[in-house]
Amino acid sequence: MKHDVGAATAARSGTGAAPGLLARAALAAVPVVTLGMLAAVPSLVLAFRRGTRADWSAAVIFTAVNVAWLADVMLTPVDTHGLQYVADVLLLLVATVGAALHCLLGRSSVSDPR
Incomplete structure (x- = not known):
């Protein structure tokens, strides 16, 4: 018997949800530990996970800040x-502290109306 792909995808609980608090803290530590060298990683993880336009915009912004x-x-x-x-100092602060705060304080899920 064939299963409905749409129903099976909707039944998965983890898809589209944001990572938990411990995972978000670990993601937020990435830019701080690498001193901004991997500033786009938390935003990219959130963008791939949730796929909203705001998440992709943040990923593009932090990638541009990192390149700059x-x-x-x-x-x-x-x-x-x-x-x-x-x-130099402003770009470093945005790449480290900004990326970490975005990961920690951003919307926690797609359904969150914040």
Whole structure:
């Protein structure tokens, strides 16, 4: 007997749901531990898991911040002062703290009306 694929997919409880608190804390630790080098990983995991437009937008934003930070680091001399230093620090903070806070404080599920 063939099973209905749509009913079987809807019956799975884990699909479309956000990871639990422990998994979110582990995901949030990734950008902090890697100092922003893997800032897009938590957003990408949430985007693949839930698939909403907001999650994909966040993944694109954190990927762009990570690329901008890497380009800025490559083009900035070692003795940096002024606006270049401020840009380095801001990009690093967004890549580390911003990505971690997005993972921890973002919507917990698709049905959550926040």
